[in-house]
Amino acid sequence: MSDNWIEFFSLDADEQGAAQLIDAQVQWLLDREIIAHAASPDEFLGAYREGPRRVDAFDMAAIPDSITADGKQTLFDGVRVEKGWQVSHNIDGFEGPPCPICGSWMATDVAGDALRRWYVSQVEPEVECANCGHADLLGNWPHKFAGYANYASLLFVNSWPLSPQFERELLGRIGNRPGVVYVRL
Numbered sequence: 001m002s003d004n005w006i007e008f009f010s011l012d013a014d015e016q017g018a019a020q021l022i023d024a025q026v027q028w029l030l031d032r033e034i035i036a037h038a039a040s041p042d043e044f045l046g047a048y049r050e051g052p053r054r055v056d057a058f059d060m061a062a063i064p065d066s067i068t069a070d071g072k073q074t075l076f077d078g079v080r081v082e083k084g085w086q087v088s089h090n091i092d093g094f095e096g097p098p099c100p101i102c103g104s105w106m107a108t109d110v111a112g113d114a115l116r117r118w119y120v121s122q123v124e125p126e127v128e129c130a131n132c133g134h135a136d137l138l139g140n141w142p143h144k145f146a147g148y149a150n151y152a153s154l155l156f157v158n159s160w161p162l163s164p165q166f167e168r169e170l171l172g173r174i175g176n177r178p179g180v181v182y183v184r185l
Contacts, residue, residue, distance in 0.1 A: 009150040011177035018151035046080030076159035089147025097143030104131035
């Protein structure tokens with residue numbers, strides 16, 4: 001599997017609140033034994049590795065039996081925490097999000113310009129659908145391959161997809177406006 005990650009964040013938390021939300025999720029993952037402290041923290045892979053109950057976060061039926069030759073199920077390589085003003089986005093396949101009303105896709109250049117404005121100004125921009133005219137904040141146009149500005153995120157590095165139930169539960173714990181993007185380098 002090439003380098004990728006699943007990145008979770010809050011769109012409505014300020015810097016301190018976002019950091020606290022993400023720290024609480026790390027503790028929740030530690031308590032559930034989905035993750036464990038890494039013996040050797042790594043800048044890319046983070047400070048956490050797979051815990052003994054890591055399979056609880058995945059839909060094992062969706063994971064090939066042949067992911068490792070030695071029988072060890074490596075479901076993710078690490079969990080990294082990022083704090084401070086940042087942009088979370090799909091690096092290798094950034095896409096504009098679909099309109100939440102009519103489903104028309106926002107042009108990638110329009111989405112990219114809005115995301116740059118958001119990052120520079122630290123004010124979430126309102127965007128408008130070119131098809132139906134629906135206008136709303138960019139973060140209210142969710143898409144796993146788009147991009148969003150935030151103050152802290154939690155990343156499952158080199159991860160297989162999480163189970164839909166686990167992803168919903170994690171998102172439900174990350175404030176009123178949680179977000180997730182799937183990133184590929």
